[in-house]
Amino acid sequence: MANIREIAKLAGVSVSTVSRVLNDYPYVKEEKRRAVLEAMDQLNYKKNINAVHLAKGKTCIVGVMLPDVAHPYFSAMMEGVAEEALRFGYHLLLFQTNYDVHKELEALEMLRMKQMDGLIICSHMASIEAIEAYMEDGPIVLCEDVKDNHFLSVSINHYDAFLLGMNYLIKKGHTKIGYCIGRSTGINSQIRKAAYEKALRAIDVQPNDEWRFEQCLHITDGKRVVEKLCSLHEKPTALLVTSDQVAAGIILWGKAYGVTIPNDLAIVSFDNHPIAEALGITTIELPLSLMGKKAFHMIYHCLKTGIYSEQKEQLPVQLIERMSG
Amino acid sequence: MANIREIAKLAGVSVSTVSRVLNDYPYVKEEKRRAVLEAMDQLNYKKNINAVHLAKGKTCIVGVMLPDVAHPYFSAMMEGVAEEALRFGYHLLLFQTNYDVHKELEALEMLRMKQMDGLIICSHMASIEAIEAYMEDGPIVLCEDVKDNHFLSVSINHYDAFLLGMNYLIKKGHTKIGYCIGRSTGINSQIRKAAYEKALRAIDVQPNDEWRFEQCLHITDGKRVVEKLCSLHEKPTALLVTSDQVAAGIILWGKAYGVTIPNDLAIVSFDNHPIAEALGITTIELPLSLMGKKAFHMIYHCLKTGIYSEQKEQLPVQLIERMSG
DNA sequence: GTAATGTATGAAATGCGTTTCAATGCAAGT
């Protein structure tokens, strides 16, 4: 395959001049420029981008780390990142970790090895300290509410969002409120738990451990929730569910088990995916795609200006009232 | 940042020896190996992967081209690709094209520039001829039923799958059958149309253009379908829908419009996403994740062996009977 | 005891584009 030196020889110029033409630098006589372009055409020249990466010391690639691309929560974020990256001529490297710490570290290593210029961490299992060790290797943005450190972050204020949902249910007269979350570990889950307890404390109600459902990620998890719910002696009258998918599952299987929504059980969930509209689910809209865009932007800004200014942004949510709760 | 030469100097060996240690080659005295490792440790050495890419002439990166990561159809495929790629130590570069031909060509250019070793095209707008021009730049696999060319491909036999759905409905006594598809262009859509007409011809029924619904991609498109359906003078009694999402939308909005499933309208769809189970949708399961895995495998095999053997694989589907049709 | 193998190591070439630095030519400014 032809390289820049062959082009130079054929066009009768130096490699520097070829490079200038290639990169649209000024100070090249029109005549030589044409000669170079013609030589490139003749030899069917194509840049070897890896040589560019090596020479420039950057790749215009940003990594995205997430547990599972197929989950709507993450694919929505990814979509936002992808759209924005494209607008700025960046490429995306996907790291699907499945919450395997080892794979997460591997992604971070790729940052260190300059495979990519920056990294967006949508969710992670590894400790913050472990991730911090890679901060010097390129901008990293975390999509979670991190404090007491110098990471860039965009996040949803899950505390306030959860409080919003809780207070909405409380205002509707509910006191027996349960909730469904995804992972039990993870900062977001802890934040939600805190908000849950805070809201209950405000109305002097003790949290009931039996009304906390973990590992609720997919629509099919709704079935398990309904079944467990039916088996309970004392049942909650309302559920706050961290995903429309799971809420949909609860509603649909609830129907099969004779659970009437919202009379037997009121439901407020999160996301506002199209399925929530279709099922009439009262939900708290999470701006996931926007979060992806913002995340990319932080990285981009940092790379462009070379200034790493610690920045933490929180995105607003809004409750969309429908009939489920 | 330290490079291989500095390590060599500090360890008192040649760069070749350092490289040998780095790549676990034999013929390095234990004593020197240790010296090298220690030097690497001392200088906090990390490979510059771009130099490796350049020197090796390959990147262990495979590109994935698709219109929209957030669509469950594609995120399911992507998930399969990602899982398999990870197993073999490959990385994934995502090209979200939104069916913009220009962006598609840009992805193909990246293949030519050796940014990646191979490319998986989940769906595309560009002509086959345009894509063919890039075949020499690396293995490309198309996830569609392509004939008369030398592409690698993994696909679902959409013709048979559609026929399966049609015949199922016909056997149930339906003759007034309509269908919903995504894009009207695209090979898959043409294939489906052919199967549709074939099935009707077999029972001597004329296709009705009013019963074809295009641009059905998301759950919310179900609303439009129901509305149009209600406005029709002569209505179909059954619909074949190319996505569970859309079928779900039709069922849910159908309820609001007083359309009883399956009595007023029988529905058979495709995918078998969890939502189909939740809603009791009779659906034809498409092995999307598996398709992603196979696609990666074809590329991998090709890269590993260096043999490009034209290969076209079709994956079987199965009808899962539930209550919607 | 000599040829044939195997082990161990380094110098140098290779992959390829970018960037810096020095040099030349030519026009405007004093």
Added chain:
DNA sequence: ACTTGCATTGAAACGCATTTCATACATTAC
């Protein structure tokens, strides 16, 4: 006429790991 400055161009260094080839010594084989 002489400095200043911009336009134009090329040589060479740079980024960095891999790989080939040659060399030297140590075994094993016949």
